[in-house]
Amino acid sequence: MILHLKAGVNAQRINELTTELKAFHIRYQEKDVLITGAGMKTIPVAIEKEVEKFWAFDSDIQLASTIYQKEKRTVQLGDVVIGGTTNHTVLIGGPCSVESEEQIRSASELLKSLNLSVLRGGCYKPRTSPYSFQGMGLEGLKLLAKMREEYGLAVITEARDATHIDEIIEYTDIIQVGAKAMYDQGILRACAKTDKPVLIKRGFGTTLQEFVQASEFVLSGGNPNVVLCERGIRTFETKTRFTLDLCGVAWLQEYTNLPVILDPSHAMGYAYGVAPLAKACTAMGVDGLLIEAHPNPKVAKSDASQQLNYEEFTALKRDLETVAGAVGYKIV
Secondary structure, X not given: OEEEEOOXXXXXXXXXXXXXXXXXXXXXXOEEEEEOOOOOOOOOHHHHHHEEEEEOOOOOOOXXXXXXXXXXXXXXXXXXXXXXXXXXXXXXXXOOEOXXXXXXXXXXXXXXXXXXXXXXXXXXXXXXXXXXXXOOOHHHHHHHHHHHHHHOOEEEEEEOOHHHHHHHHHHOOEEEEOOOOOOOHHHHHHHHOOOOOEEEEOOOOOOHHHHHHHHHXXXXXXXXXXXXXXXXXXXXXXXXXXXXXXXXXXXXXXXEOOOEEEOHHHHHOOHHHHHHHHHHHHHOOOOEEEEEEOOOHXXXXXXXXXXXXXXXXXXXXXXXXXXHHHOOOEEO
């Protein structure tokens, strides 16, 4: 249940109610808000006079639900706004991993030449094998921060686990919680304590319910700036890396108030399918796309098969502008 308290309820009483109801307390849209588990369906008679409005739910998808807030939330990603009624699809580009200053600088120059403003690059890589490239770590984070200063780009990178979440928060503009990390409550609770945007990727064996509930950890901790990212789920199919769940995206658009980004690169796993998938995503009126681009994908240290070269990325951006225009959107 979500309860909006009346303006006259003082801080001491809010603390008492938080304890009595075993609730979270946040400030949202200039309101004092209490959130309890979905098992609570009615408010106690003793506190009725202190409650301005309340909402009951069938599940613990609450703050992210359109039952609570029908309008899509807006989140500031550097110089661009995602979500709301902007009708923008934010194109986020860059390599899977930061590999060198020369490489990440070339990606930054590419984005600037295309009038794009959000740079991605992994620094702590959650690889399936311990023998694979694990990322540059803090050195990579510092390179991303350097690109931000030199090119005016917002930067996003992934937290592998809670041991380096403070570094991610310090050096980046957008915190990415990866598919393998979305159950890490240390990461989620740390993200709840900042006001930086948090992009949560859906785990490849995760239901929509579990996916959105991960966002509730961040929202209920006081950070309203959450974006969901569908990146493919594991199915019986073996010819592609994962299966991009566009049906799930339609559900998220209908029943949640969070901006939705899609990652066709990780879903497909092969460069030849990234562009068609990206066009299909754009036609759905999604809020953003996360697409990997590398100056020479053949020598990439991670996910070489799925990264576009710069010519392919440039051509895709041009094609996406046409698709977006057909559905009343704009690529930014």
